[in-house]
Each structure stands twice: as structure tokens, then as C-alpha cells.
Amino acid sequence: MAFSFTLLSPPTLLSPHYNQFSLKTRHPHHHRRHLLGEPFRRLPAIGVEKFQQIHCQAARDSKVQEEDFRKNESDLEESNGKINEDRFVEPKFKMSLAELLDDSKVVPLSVYGDLGVQITGIQHDSTVISAGDLFVCCVGSRTDGHLYINEVDKRGAVAVIASKEINIGDTLRCKALVIVEDTDLVLPLLAASFYRYPSKNMAVIGITGTNGKTTTSYLIKGMYEAMGLRIGLLGTVAYYVYGDNKLESSYTTPDAVLVQNLMAKMLHNGSKAVVMEVSSQGLAVGRCNMVDFNVAVFTNLTRDHLDFHVTEEEYRKAKAKLFQMMVDPERHRKVVNIDDPNAHFFIAQGNPDVPLVTFAMDNKNADVHPLEFELSLFETQVLVNTPRGVLKISSGLLGRHNIYNILAAVAVGIAVGADSLEDIGRGIEKVDAVPGRCEVIDEGQAFGVIVDYAHTPDAVYRLLDFVRELAPKRIITVLGCGGDRDQWKRPTMAKISTDKSEVTILTSDNPRSEDPLDILDDMLAGVGRTMQDYLKYEENDYYPPLPNGHQLFVHSTRRVAIRSAVAMGKEGDMIVVAGKGHETYLIQGDKKEFFDDREECRDALKYVNVLSQAG
Numbered sequence: 178m179a180f181s182f183t184l185l186s187p188p189t190l191l192s193p194h195y196n197q198f199s200l201k202t203r204h205p206h207h208h209r210r211h212l213l214g215e216p217f218r219r220l221p222a223i224g225v226e227k228f229q230q231i232h233c234q235a236a237r238d239s240k241v242q243e244e245d246f247r248k249n250e251s252d253l254e255e256s257n258g259k260i261n262e263d264r265f266v267e268p269k270f271k272m273s274l275a276e277l278l279d280d281s282k283v284v285p286l287s288v289y290g291d292l293g294v295q296i297t298g299i300q301h302d303s304t305v306i307s308a309g310d311l312f313v314c315c316v317g318s319r320t321d322g323h324l325y326i327n328e329v330d331k332r333g334a335v336a337v338i339a340s341k342e343i344n345i346g347d348t349l350r351c352k353a354l355v356i357v358e359d360t361d362l363v364l365p366l367l368a369a370s371f372y373r374y375p376s377k378n379m380a381v382i383g384i385t386g387t388n389g390k391t392t393t394s395y396l397i398k399g400m401y402e403a404m405g406l407r408i409g410l411l412g413t414v415a416y417y418v419y420g421d422n423k424l425e426s427s428y429t430t431p432d433a434v435l436v437q438n439l440m441a442k443m444l445h446n447g448s449k450a451v452v453m454e455v456s457s458q459g460l461a462v463g464r465c466n467m468v469d470f471n472v473a474v475f476t477n478l479t480r481d482h483l484d485f486h487v488t489e490e491e492y493r494k495a496k497a498k499l500f501q502m503m504v505d506p507e508r509h510r511k512v513v514n515i516d517d518p519n520a521h522f523f524i525a526q527g528n529p530d531v532p533l534v535t536f537a538m539d540n541k542n543a544d545v546h547p548l549e550f551e552l553s554l555f556e557t558q559v560l561v562n563t564p565r566g567v568l569k570i571s572s573g574l575l576g577r578h579n580i581y582n583i584l585a586a587v588a589v590g591i592a593v594g595a596d597s598l599e600d601i602g603r604g605i606e607k608v609d610a611v612p613g614r615c616e617v618i619d620e621g622q623a624f625g626v627i628v629d630y631a632h633t634p635d636a637v638y639r640l641l642d643f644v645r646e647l648a649p650k651r652i653i654t655v656l657g658c659g660g661d662r663d664q665w666k667r668p669t670m671a672k673i674s675t676d677k678s679e680v681t682i683l684t685s686d687n688p689r690s691e692d693p694l695d696i697l698d699d700m701l702a703g704v705g706r707t708m709q710d711y712l713k714y715e716e717n718d719y720y721p722p723l724p725n726g727h728q729l730f731v732h733s734t735r736r737v738a739i740r741s742a743v744a745m746g747k748e749g750d751m752i753v754v755a756g757k758g759h760e761t762y763l764i765q766g767d768k769k770e771f772f773d774d775r776e777e778c779r780d781a782l783k784y785v786n787v788l789s790q791a792g
């Protein structure tokens with residue numbers, strides 16, 4: 178049966194404690210407790226010793242892997258000893274080009290120079306080349322890596338892999354040139370080989386879906402840490418390679434080289450697992466080609482990123498690649514939201530015998546679903562039914578959509594055979610907030626302010642539905658759409674906002690190379706207006722409401738939009754600033770300037786508070 182989870186014994190639905198528990202009772206977070214239900218027949222636990230044994234045994238069976246283990250050990254010695262519990266150890270990697278080509282099974286079309294040259298790094302981006310690196314020339318949509326050979330040579334690259342015959346001549350210092358058929362295809366192979374296939378030695382949880390990836394990944398990190406296991410995280414907000422130390426994230430899913438590099442750092446510093454957001458673009462361009470995933474998680478699918486994928490079907494197909502990697506019932510798990518109409522499609526990918534854990538809010542056949550829940554502006558309480566019993570969770574994450582993310586994390590806990598329900602619950606509760614996701618800004622004002630990363634129609638819809646449930650007098654929404662990205666969503670997002678709030682202020686959100694006024698024009702089309710109309714309204718200083726009574730304003734400068742919203746706020750109102758969440762920049766043209774919605778809101782609120790105190 179499609180949605181059954183055959184490896185588990187039937188769920189223990191209620192325990193004697195269940196009826197005593199009331200969701201109406203608020204507990205301080207550190208006093209929340211749960212754990213009801215009996216242990217069950219375990220799956221091999223992924224990320225804990227048992228899984229590591231199965232996993233490492235499989236790896237040891239391969240000759241290549243045996244060599245890798247030895248290299249890993251010697252690298253650790255080079256890094257001055259064993260894993261250091263207290264401080265991050267930067268692993269060092271070195272390999273000859275000949276060894277790298279042999280190990281990665283890359284077949285060159287032609288070879289020039291000295292293949293014995295020692296490589297100490299791999300890059301495809303000339304701007305980050307260091308001495309000793311191998312430079313791989315990739316042909317992109319904006320430029321061609323082959324154009325930067327002189328530049329990388331000056332910066333100390335020792336070898337180049339290209340897909341075009343080029344003359345490195347006598348003037349270049351670089352020692353070797355290898356020509357291959359397709360540099361994009363070989364890049365992940367080379368990177369995985371160079372960094373010794375780190376994902377093979379950790380439990381890798383990949384999350385795909387339009388919304389909820391970041392939040393779910395933080396919850397999973399919390400859960401592993403509650404089990405006492407070190408875990409890395411790769412995603413939109415940051416890359417965590419070692420505990421809570423993070424690196425700024427360049428992409429949601431790092432490129433094929435960086436993903437292997439970061440995983441190697443995690444492994445060398447004792448990570449047993451890594452949770453990563455797997456974007457559709459990342460899958461489509463092969464960034465994850467050599468990542469050995471163990472768990473594939475599907476959160477939901479709504480329309481997005483059509484600037485890149487063109488059709489919804491292509492978008493879905495790109496995401497499906499993650500589930501196509503789920504082929505081995507011993508080592509792989511699928512975790513799927515069965516409220517989503519695309520659930521069957523994702524479940525059908527890869528091997529149907531791979532164990533499946535389902536979650537849902539509405540579909541009560543799901544392995545993991547809520548029995549009761551309560552939402553507020555302060556916390557979310559949910560009583561979760563699982564195949565291992567009932568779990569009570571109080572979370573600082575707000576909104577119905579976050580219950581989905583909590584359920585996804587619980588389902589992953591079940592799928593990987595977490596030690597106990599208590600660990601799952603404790604880990605999830607530990608994550609009180611995710612930067613920029615439903616972040617409440619409180620400067621003592623009489624109305625509520627929420628900053629949220631909602632930047633898809635579905636996310637805006639759900640966010641405003643949640644805010645409505647809090648019964649505010651008015652919802653005042655500030656909203657923009659990104660430039661050089663999916664244009665389809667612009668009118669839809671504006672329409673949703675004007676349907677679901679009382680006041681909307683349309684503004685800019687990373688216009689990039691586009692004219693912000695053109696983007697606003699696209700948004701206004703969703704409510705049958707144009708920028709021309711607004712220029713006229715401005716002249717007359719009169720902004721007619723929409724037919725449904727909604728007040729719609731336009732301020733292309735985001736700071737002005739936020740300040741206007743805050744200035745409008747009255748007791749009992751809720752202001753929602755959507756779209757940028759955790760981001761600390763605004764990209765306009767080629768300029769990337771510091772900008773943080775949360776700081777902007779705080780500044781505006783302080784100003785309003787001063788004014789109101791002054792009478």
C-alpha cells in the first residue's frame with residue numbers, strides 16, 4: 178500500500194497519560210514534556226553507531242573506499258591529531274592529478290604537461306583560486322571559465338581541466354592541462370574524489386520542497402544534537418560545519434565543489450550526520466551528483482522558480498532527482514508529506530521497497546500526524562501521533578505551516594531510528610526560532626510586527642492565514658518580489674496580500690538588474706492597477722481603495738515602505754513584513770547594500786515610540 182510504513186509495528190496511539198494532557202495549559206519551554214508510547218522494532222539507526230557500522234562496512238567493501246579511509250586517517254594526522262572536541266580542525270587534502278583522475282574515473286580526451294603535479298584544492302571560480310589549486314573551466318550562461326585561465330595561472334593554479342583545446346604556451350606557470358568532454362559533468366566526480374567521498378561516511382538527510390526546507394533542517398539539527406550527535410547543516414541561512422559556528426551561505430545548495438569541501442570539514446570534525454536543503458536548481462545543475470544521501474524528505478510543492486525551470490513539470494522533475502537516489506532499502510529512507518497532491522509522484526521515485534515514513538496534518542493515515550494543536554503568537558503546541566507513540570511538543574516556531582515542519586522533523590526522527598521519542602521532542606523544542614521565519618519584533622509597541630521570509634505565493638497565503646487566526650484588528654502587509662526571478666508569482670502574491678490583509682504596501686525586494694518600478698507594475702497587474710495609476714494618485718494625493726475596500730500603497734524604497742507600515746500601526750493591528758526574512762542585504766543593480774528588515778522594523782518602532790511618548 179502506498180502510504181504504509183511496513184517496517185514498524187502498529188502505532189501505540191494512546192497511553193494512560195494522554196487524557197490528562199491538555200493543550201490549553203501553557204508550560205514554560207524548559208518545562209515542556211512529552212514521551213508517551215512504547216519502543217518499537219527499530220530500523221537501523223542512521224547517524225548512530227549501528228548505522229555507521231552498516232554504512233562503513235558497505236564502504237569498506239569497495240577498494241576505492243579502503244584507500245579513502247587510509248587517506249582520511251593520514252589527513253587527520255597531518256591536521257595535527259585526532260578529532261578535537263573543542264576546536265575546529267581544518268583538514269588538509271593533497272593528491273597528484275594522476276591519482277585524482279584515476280580515482281574519480283574521469284577519462285581525459287587529451288593530457289598535456291606533468292600529471293604528477295600535486296593538487297591542494299579544486300575550484301571552478303577564478304576569483305577564489307589559491308596557490309596549488311586545480312582550476313576546472315565550466316561554461317555557464319553568463320560567462321565561460323575558459324576565459325579566466327591567465328587569471329588563475331597568476332593566482333597560482335597548478336593545473337587546469339578544460340573542455341576546449343587551449344594553448345597554455347610557455348608563458349603560463351601552470352604544470353598540466355587536461356581536456357575532457359564535459360567539465361560540468363566531471364566537476365562533482367573530481368570534487369568527491371579529492372575530498373574522499375565524505376558523504377559516504379555520514380548520514381545525509383536531504384530536504385526538498387518549495388517551502389519549509391530551512392526550518393525543517395534546523396529542527397533536524399536540533400534533534401541530532403539532542404541525541405548527542407554532531408551534525409552539519411547546509412542551507413539558505415548559513416552553512417554550519419562545526420557545532421554552532423557558521424559560514425555565510427552563498428547558495429541554498431552549495432556548488433559541487435563546496436558541498437564536498439564542507440562535508441569533508443564536517444566529517445573531519447566529528448559530524449555523524451549532515452542535513453541539507455536540496456534546491457531544484459542545485460539538483461538540476463548537478464551540485465549534488467556525488468552526494469550519497471540516506472534520507473530524502475519532501476515538504477511540499479507549489480509553483481516557483483519558473484524563471485529557471487520554465488515549466489512546473491520540469492521543476493517537479495528536478496526535485497524528483499533526490500528521491501530517485503533512494504534505491505537501497507537498507508541504507509535509504511523516504512519521508513513524504515502526504516497532504517501534498519504530489520506525494521505519490523515523489524513516493525514512486527527510486528525503489529518502491531525503500532522504507533517510507535509519511536507525515537500530514539489533514540491525512541490521518543499518515544504515520545506522523547497531529548492529534549491536537551494550538552497556535553498563538555508566542556508558541557505552537559502540538560500533540561503528535563507517531564508509530565512509536567504520542568509526542569507532545571511545544572515550540573517557539575509559529576504558524577500552521579510550522580506544524581508541517583515539526584511533523585517532517587518527527588518523521589525523519591522515526592525514519593532514522595532516533596533513540597527515543599524524547600530525543601526527538603527535546604531536539605525540536607530546542608529550536609525556539611529560525612532566523613527570519615515568523616520573527617516577532619517587539620519594542621514594546623501596542624501592535625504586533627512579524628518579519629518572515631515568505632517569498633512564494635503559497636508561503637504568503639499561509640502566513641497571512643496564520644496571522645488572521647490571531648484575530649488582529651487589521652493586517653498591514655509589506656511585500657515585494659525579487660528581480661531576475663520568476664515573474665509569474667508577482668501578480669499572484671500581490672493579489673493574495675490584498676485578499677488577506679486590510680492594508681498592503683508594495684515595495685522592492687532585491688530588484689537585481691530589473692527596474693524596481695517594472696516589478697511593481699507586474700505586481701499591480703494582479704489587482705488590475707498599474708504604476709501609471711499610482712503616479713496619478715500621488716499627484717492628487719488620493720489613493721482610492723480597491724473594490725474590496727483594501728488600501729493599497731506603493732513605495733519602491735523598502736525602508737520607506739516599512740516606516741509607513743509602522744507609522745500606520747494601531748493597537749491590535751499586526752504588521753507583516755514579508756520576503757527577506759534573515760537576509761541582511763538588498764541587491765539593486767550590481768550593488769549589494771546592507772539591509773535587514775528586522776533592524777528596519779526596530780528602528781521604525783523606536784521612532785514611533787519616541788513620537789508617541791512625546792505626545
Ligand SMILES: CC(=O)N[C@H]1[C@@H](OP(=O)(O)OP(=O)(O)OC[C@H]2O[C@@H](n3ccc(=O)[nH]c3=O)[C@H](O)[C@@H]2O)O[C@H](CO)[C@@H](O)[C@@H]1O[C@H](C)C(=O)N[C@@H](C)C(=O)N[C@H](CCC(=O)O)C(=O)O
Pocket residue numbers: 301302303304314315316317318319320321322325427428429430431432456457458459462485
Ligand atoms: C542556475 C545556476 O545555478 N546558475 C549558477 C551557475 O551559473 P552559470 O552556470 O551560468 O555560470 P556563470 O556565472 O556563467 O559562470 C561560468 C563559470 O565561470 C566561472 N567564473 C565566473 C566569473 C569569474 O569571474 N570567474 C570564473 O571563474 C564560474 O565560477 C563558473 O564556473 O554557476 C554560477 C557560479 O557558481 C552561479 O552563480 C549560478 O547561480 C545562479 C546565478 C543562481 O542565481 N542560482 C540560484 C537561482 C540558485 O541556485 N538558487 C537555489 C535556491 C533557490 C531557492 O530555494 O530559493 C540555490 O540552491 O541557492
Ligand SMILES: Nc1ncnc2c1ncn2[C@@H]1O[C@H](COP(=O)(O)OP(=O)(O)OP(=O)(O)O)[C@@H](O)[C@H]1O
Pocket residue numbers: 386387388389390391392393413429454476477578579581582613614615629630631632635636637639640758
Ligand atoms: N511547511 C511550509 N509550508 C508552506 N510554507 C512554509 C512552510 N514552512 C515555511 N513556510 C514559509 O516559507 C518561508 C520560507 O521558509 P523556509 O526558509 O523554511 O523554506 P525554504 O524551503 O527553505 O525556502 P528557501 O529555499 O527559499 O529558503 C517561511 O518564512 C514561511 O513563510
